[in-house]
Amino acid sequence: MAANGRAVLVTGGAGYIGSHAAKALDRAGYRVVVYDNFVAGHRGAVKYGELVTGDITDLARLRETLRRHAIFAVMHFAAFLDVGESVREPAKYYRNNVGGALTVLDAMASERVQPFVFSSTCATYGEPIETPIVETHPQKPINSYGETKLAVEHALPHFERAYGIRSIRLRYFNAAGADPDGELGEDHSPEIHVIPRALEAAATGQPIDIFGEDYPTPDGTCLRDYIHVADLADAHIRALARLSQGGASASYNVGTEKPSSVKDVIAAVERVTGKTLTRRSAPRRPGDPAVLYASAQRIRQDLGWTPKHADLDSIVRDAWRWHSAHPHGFGDRS
Numbered sequence: 001m002a003a004n005g006r007a008v009l010v011t012g013g014a015g016y017i018g019s020h021a022a023k024a025l026d027r028a029g030y031r032v033v034v035y036d037n038f039v040a041g042h043r044g045a046v047k048y049g050e051l052v053t054g055d056i057t058d059l060a061r062l063r064e065t066l067r068r069h070a071i072f073a074v075m076h077f078a079a080f081l082d083v084g085e086s087v088r089e090p091a092k093y094y095r096n097n098v099g100g101a102l103t104v105l106d107a108m109a110s111e112r113v114q115p116f117v118f119s120s121t122c123a124t125y126g127e128p129i130e131t132p133i134v135e136t137h138p139q140k141p142i143n144s145y146g147e148t149k150l151a152v153e154h155a156l157p158h159f160e161r162a163y164g165i166r167s168i169r170l171r172y173f174n175a176a177g178a179d180p181d182g183e184l185g186e187d188h189s190p191e192i193h194v195i196p197r198a199l200e201a202a203a204t205g206q207p208i209d210i211f212g213e214d215y216p217t218p219d220g221t222c223l224r225d226y227i228h229v230a231d232l233a234d235a236h237i238r239a240l241a242r243l244s245q246g247g248a249s250a251s252y253n254v255g256t257e258k259p260s261s262v263k264d265v266i267a268a269v270e271r272v273t274g275k276t277l278t279r280r281s282a283p284r285r286p287g288d289p290a291v292l293y294a295s296a297q298r299i300r301q302d303l304g305w306t307p308k309h310a311d312l313d314s315i316v317r318d319a320w321r322w323h324s325a326h327p328h329g330f331g332d333r334s
């Protein structure tokens with residue numbers, strides 16, 4: 001087995017996507033070390049691997065962790081990700097998303113740790129000029145969240161040249177769903193993503209806001225590419241395997257290539273939960289492009305990745321199973 005019990009540091013491993021990746025790494029035979037400061041993560045989400053409580057801006061702690069656990073590779077999930085907040089508080093985003101990521105890379109350079117898998121985002125593309133979005137599409141973010149992720153992408157070739165750190169940048173589209181075994185799920189607070197918000201609306205009978213119904217799309221609502229979190233985790237395992245075998249640095253979109261509208265999501269939630277949602281029209285949110293969906297041809301070809309849970313109903317079904325079994329998330333919300 002390629003993994004052979006080698007240790008991987010998972011920054012942000014107490015968060016939504018990182019916790020699912022930690023499970024996938026464990027299943028693939030790696031030793032997992034989760035590194036998180038719990039600013040948004042949950043102790044209950046750390047079910048796989050050892051936990052180190054620490055901040056990604058703490059160079060000494062990172063270096064000590066890399067050494068003590070004989071880490072051979074890093075998956076870097078830790079970041080802030082609320083687009084609206086990033087516009088209001090760019091300093092907070094630059095400090096954590098850029099400063100933190102560069103500190104992790106600095107620690108890796110000092111401790112001679114090499115492969116790096118980075119959580120990037122379709123937000124680095126900004127307003128698309130062509131869909132589906134291919135990796136060579138111009139990257140012109142329209143908010144500071146996207147800018148912070150792009151800044152790290154731009155730093156990576158320099159860290160490779162100087163310190164030999166090869167990296168794969170995975171540009172996720174809309175992460176969604178939950179662990180198909182029902183062990184892990186999404187617990188953001190406040191929740192900014194449409195599927196958990198629609199599930200919450202189904203559970204409580206509260207209305208679901210639709211932000212804009214006059215977009216130039218077939219039903220007037222935004223089109224997005226929802227990618228199951230287990231398929232994202234699988235993309236990480238494949239990226240790490242490629243880098244471990246000496247593969248070259250690369251950037252990949254991770255999406256299903258299928259656009260779904262907000263109204264499609266609501267219809268799927270109604271089918272899965274058997275409840276009828278009350279829709280409430282709300283104004284467009286600034287910075288929401290009408291259409292965002294991926295071409296994932298590159299990752300299919302290079303890494304043999306293919307989404308196994310691509311249909312919206314199965315994504316919503318897994319999310320609903322976790323949501324209904326954990327109405328208060330991991331139970332540690334303040």
Ligand SMILES: NC(=O)c1ccc[n+]([C@@H]2O[C@H](COP(=O)([O-])OP(=O)(O)OC[C@H]3O[C@@H](n4cnc5c(N)ncnc54)[C@H](O)[C@@H]3O)[C@@H](O)[C@H]2O)c1
Nearest residue numbers: 012014015016017037038039040041055056078079119175
């Ligand atoms: N959720 C999505 O749809 C989506 C889409 C594209 C990209 N991403 C990226 O994926 C990554 C994970 O997203 P998520 O949805 O799992 O978010 P999340 O908030 O659930 O997880 C992030 C984790 O990082 C930790 N963290 C944040 N700052 C830290 C710091 N300074 N030190 C240590 N730990 C810190 C948090 O406590 C949390 O556990 C992020 O980098 C995000 O930008 C997410």
